[in-house]
Amino acid sequence: MRLRCALLDDFQNAGSTAADWSPVADRVDVVPFTEHIGDEDELAAALAHFDIVVTLRERVPFPASLLARLPRLRLIVATGMRNTVIDHAAARAHGVTVCGTESSSTPPVELTWALILGLARGLVQENTGLREGGPWQSTVGADLHGRVLGLLGLGKIGSRVASIGQAFGMDVVAWSRNLTDERAYEVGVRRAASKEELLARSDVVSVHLALSDRTRGLLGAPELALMKPDAFLVNTSRAAIVDQDALLAALHEGRIAGAGVDVFDVEPLPAGHPMRTAPRLLATPHLGYVTRANYARYYGQAVEDIRAYLDGEPVRLLG
Structure with a gap:
């Protein structure tokens, strides 16, 4: 049979x-x-x-x-x-x-950088405006050279994201609970003394941690409040590492410049989910592995x- x-x-x-x-x-x-x-x-x-x-x-x-x-x-x-x-x-x-x-x-390294670059240069807004007859230039792009890239996690994916950041001329720092100075030195980045230091100093924060009891809700409202108002947050790892309600509030209130997200608390994302209409959000439907x-x-x-x-x-x- x-x-x-x-x-x-x-x-x-x-x-x-x-x-x-x-x-x-x-x-x-x-x-x-x-x-x-x-x-x-x-x-x-x-x-x-x-x-x-x-x-x-x-x-x-x-x-x-x-x-x-x-x-x-x-x-x-x-x-x-x-x-x-x-x-x-x-x-x-x-x-x-x-x-x-x-x-x-091919882990989501390339997509991570697609989101970072899309946020930094306002690609969605500018492309939409150009195609729909909107204003010629409506955003002022953010520079990456000389800025601080903060990586939460420096494993296989995080270290590859770091090398590309260095190629852009970024100052790369990293933090995780188990990260050592020796590991950071191997990758050529600096180890932040704490999660809070990394969030406060970084112009781009990118999440590359596995989801566990220790990382679930790692970035909540208090942590997002530490970020610069012109900083970007990118998450291609797991949605539950970032408190989704806190992120939506930060985006709606303009407390961060924007977020790039490829992972969600519910997938596929329901039609009426607030992530579909959040401002300052560049979102993709979990394309990291696709x-x-x-x-x-x-x-x-x-x-x-x-x-x-x-x-x-x-x-x-x-x-």
């Missing part, structure tokens, strides 16, 4: 073409879901007749309550080698194997995971 594989959140309908599915084509039918399903009842009904699910990132939770309603499900392939929204113990209890793929080959190279890796290794599972030798097991 042929198996059925669901590709969740395949918004661009790209999953079936981003990789070569021929190794499993004789055993598996692939069905893309181009719309997000956020309701558990709807998800249980939609996946009732699927044996395999490929899920992107951590957008769709698989709690025990959902897994119990999917008796046909046998394999979940999650992109990345870490997924906190799948109940791994429940999956094992229900006989569901969970596999992963390698992480992004590149041809990443999709080729995710879906290519999903095919490998499925084939290995069907051959009785699963690889890249999670949980």
Whole structure:
């Protein structure tokens, strides 16, 4: 009997073409879901007749309550080698194997800089004005050379963002709870003595931390109040690191010059969400990982995971 594989959140309908599915084509039918399903009842009904699910990132939770309603499900392939929204113990209890793929080959470094540059030079406003017959020049751009780039987190992504900032001639400082002077020296940046110092000194603050109990709500109203009124905040990491209500208030009240955001508390963002209409906000729909190279890796290794599972030798097991 042929198996059925669901590709969740395949918004661009790209999953079936981003990789070569021929190794499993004789055993598996692939069905893309181009719309997000956020309701558990709807998800249980939609996946009732699927044996395999490929899920992107951590957008769709698989709690025990959902897994119990999917008796046909046998394999979940999650992109990345870490997924906190799948109940791994429940999956094992229900006989569901969970596999992963390698992480992004192109992390959101380039998108981070797209947001920084877009904010600094008012690209959205100027492009909109030019195309719609508005005034010729309506903004005065912010210079990056000689300004301070503050990085919250100096891991794989943060260090690459730092190197580009240095190429622009920026003075780069970084802070995290575990950052040492030695690590900062390796990357060629200065370690801020505290989060508060970094926020107060920086002209651009960019978040590159993993979400954990220690980083959830790391930037709230008191922290945002420390930022310069002409500074920008960029978050391509996780929405919950920045208090969303506090950020919206800062934007509406003009207490910071602007924010560039690629991650949200609810995804996809509902039509009436206040982030859609906030002033001084340059927002993108979680595009950090959405590149041809990443999709080729995710879906290519999903095919490998499925084939290995069907051959009785699963690889890249999670949980």
